[in-house]
Amino acid sequence: MIRLEHVNLVVSDMDAMLKFYRAAMPHWQVRGGGESSWYGKPRRWLHFGDDYSYIALSDNGEGGNRDLTGHQQGLAHFAFVTTDLNALRQRMQEAGYQVDKEGQSTEFRDNVYYIDPAGFEVEFVCYTSDNPQERNNYD
Template sequence: MSAYVEHANITVADLDQAIVFLQTAVPEFTVRHQGQNRYRWCHIGTEHSYIALQEVVERTEPDRTPYVDVGINHIGIVVDDSHAVEQRLLAAGYRANELSEDSAYRRRVYFFDPSGTEWEFIEYFSADPAQRNHYPE
């Protein structure tokens, strides 16, 4: 079996807004489970992989505990149709990052969710790993 990423865990400012953003971008994503312990959380994705979201915990004192503050650079999700994702997110009023890539092998678009987290949506045009992983000089 090849290794693959099963999930990423991120802290968001508003769990409900993050769910709406992800389901707008990728309508087939479902909430697999959600709960409440020290914070509200959910797993959203497919039966094979998901994003673990947890809502930031309001506090008055600084806290250096892991999983407490909002933060990540970006998360990349492979999609079948990057243009459709882009159209859905723009129509819903989400902000695009000017970064994008159109190449012979892939198309990438980047959007920000309401927490300010950047999401990359990648459409590959080749099944060949050498082409999918090609980086222009």
């Protein structure tokens, strides 16, 4: 079995990123962090997650993220599964974050997209079936 353990994001404002992801995933915590150097440039880093998955954040990022409406190479989005999409929507709204776009809901799946403070598109998906054929129906 292989599973995704973490995503490593270079950002300019780590505190803004933590605010966003804490609102989305209040059960996650800072697992560790510190200071280091990346090719001669000092940086602060941390791991935010649970015992099994996390987001690695490093600050001192330069420039902007790719244009999500364009066709440049790069990360399009990444997704997290939630068991309660309505609760996530409520937490995000209360924290001041608005839905960027609605997903293509089906009978067995509902999803929504947000843009985090670094400009990454983040999808949150909720499945209402444990049957893979229903969950992964692309018709």
